[in-house]
Amino acid sequence: MARGIPPAQPPPEELPRVMLWRMRRNPLRRRTDLWEAWIGLALLVVVLATTPAAVFLTRDTAHRHYTQTARQQAQTRHETTAVLLHDAPRHPEPGSAEARKTRYPVEVRFTDPNGQVRTATTEVQPQLSAGSTIYIWASTEGKITDPPLTAEQIRNRSIGWALVAATAVHATGALAYGTAKRALQRRNLAAWDAAWAKTAPRWTTSP
Numbered sequence: 001m002a003r004g005i006p007p008a009q010p011p012p013e014e015l016p017r018v019m020l021w022r023m024r025r026n027p028l029r030r031r032t033d034l035w036e037a038w039i040g041l042a043l044l045v046v047v048l049a050t051t052p053a054a055v056f057l058t059r060d061t062a063h064r065h066y067t068q069t070a071r072q073q074a075q076t077r078h079e080t081t082a083v084l085l086h087d088a089p090r091h092p093e094p095g096s097a098e099a100r101k102t103r104y105p106v107e108v109r110f111t112d113p114n115g116q117v118r119t120a121t122t123e124v125q126p127q128l129s130a131g132s133t134i135y136i137w138a139s140t141e142g143k144i145t146d147p148p149l150t151a152e153q154i155r156n157r158s159i160g161w162a163l164v165a166a167t168a169v170h171a172t173g174a175l176a177y178g179t180a181k182r183a184l185q186r187r188n189l190a191a192w193d194a195a196w197a198k199t200a201p202r203w204t205t206s207p
Contacts, residue, residue, distance in 0.1 A: 032184040039180045047173035051166050058165035063158040066149055073148035082110035082136045082144075084128055085119065091126035099126055108134070112142035120144045 085107045091099040103123035111117050122144050124134055137147045149157075 030188065032188055036181055036184050040177055043173045043177050047169055051169050054165045054169050055162045059158045059162035062161040063154060066154040066157050070149040070154060076140050077137050077145055077148055078113045078140075079135055079137050079147070080110055080113070081133050082108035082122065084108055084124065084130050084132045084134070087130050088124050088126055088128040094127065102126055108136070108144075110136060110138060110144075112138050113140055114142065116142060118142050 088106050089104045091102055093099055102125075104126060105121050106124050106128070107119060107121050108124075109117065109119050118138075120143065122134075122136055124132075128134070137145050139145045
């Protein structure tokens, strides 16, 4: 049984030549091709060199910022108890994984850090009855708030900003290369127009 002819594959040794053709001397290479190659290489080196520094500095700055924020939150936020003033709604699927994650807004009464009794709305688990006691975090202004940032939250947010910094460096390098490439292409088009303006009369015959 005859076998089908496999698709042609380029020789492996030619791949580097194709990638770096702008660096080699050849009759078809233009000066702008060489410029584009060197600009791309320079931007690649800059991006690779600056990415680690940008990631480290951004992560360090973000970590110090969120650590200071957590300290301020710990000084101005306090955990206290609150009493439900109404029954919490019943979840359609009691005991399910979704029910364990679902929270419903219910009005509660609590005493703020200054000793003043307040009422506010917070999210609680389904099916809690009126009079149930829950733990909440309240600010010195008497408002229900989130607990202070944890060490894990600080770490995750710092890593997130580090990833943003790395992405920004790469995006800036790509944008700079794209801008340079478009400028060189416009230069090539202008050169082609000028060359054609000189050559066209030779191809035009008089009637």
